[in-house]
Amino acid sequence: MTMMGLNVEAVEARAYTDDFRVFGLVHVRRGTSISRFLNQRDRMYLPMTRCMVYREGYEYPPAEGALLYQTEFAALPKSRLLWLVGGLPDAPGDRGQREPRQVCVMYPAYVLTGTLMLPPRVRMTDHLTAVYGDKPFVELGDVNVCKPRSGVKMEQFEVVERHALATVNVALAGGLFDVANPVGRNFRIEEN
Numbered sequence: 001m002t003m004m005g006l007n008v009e010a011v012e013a014r015a016y017t018d019d020f021r022v023f024g025l026v027h028v029r030r031g032t033s034i035s036r037f038l039n040q041r042d043r044m045y046l047p048m049t050r051c052m053v054y055r056e057g058y059e060y061p062p063a064e065g066a067l068l069y070q071t072e073f074a075a076l077p078k079s080r081l082l083w084l085v086g087g088l089p090d091a092p093g094d095r096g097q098r099e100p101r102q103v104c105v106m107y108p109a110y111v112l113t114g115t116l117m118l119p120p121r122v123r124m125t126d127h128l129t130a131v132y133g134d135k136p137f138v139e140l141g142d143v144n145v146c147k148p149r150s151g152v153k154m155e156q157f158e159v160v161e162r163h164a165l166a167t168v169n170v171a172l173a174g175g176l177f178d179v180a181n182p183v184g185r186n187f188r189i190e191e192n
Helices: 034-039 124-131
Strands: 008-017 020-029 045-055 067-077 081-086 099-106 111-118 137-147 158-169 175-178
Touching (some): 034 158
Antiparallel strands (some): 099 111
């Protein structure tokens, strides 16, 4: 991270769209979570600096020949941003009481699995209804980027990369699935 003027920090980030990937810096007010920054309505684009623009995909590092160009500045329409790696998560105090839920976010060529923090005893559909139009960027923790394979269960997908945090635009996901009983992990408090 580098320090910018007016209490703003430059943070390394990777932005993924349907058309390309941009690796560079986003400039966020110090202490502001990346989801809160992306959900602000005052700017319809994500400004990035020191950008490397690659062909669409999910592999890291990008394949040789995937680099399209470099630029000092890019403005990515937030309405086209699928997901982003980088930045700070919401502070625990900003979340209120939450419980972890394992989810699977589907895209045509890959799948993200991770932990979404929801208010206790709230159905996934109710939570998504509340955030879908107004605050579509949600945080996932302990994220796996997986390559689907035909004829196998999700637990057997190849994990190609892991991230502590990814911020996902749920409005652009192909689907979001609540994984009720993830293999080897108990994400729900059993009701008696």
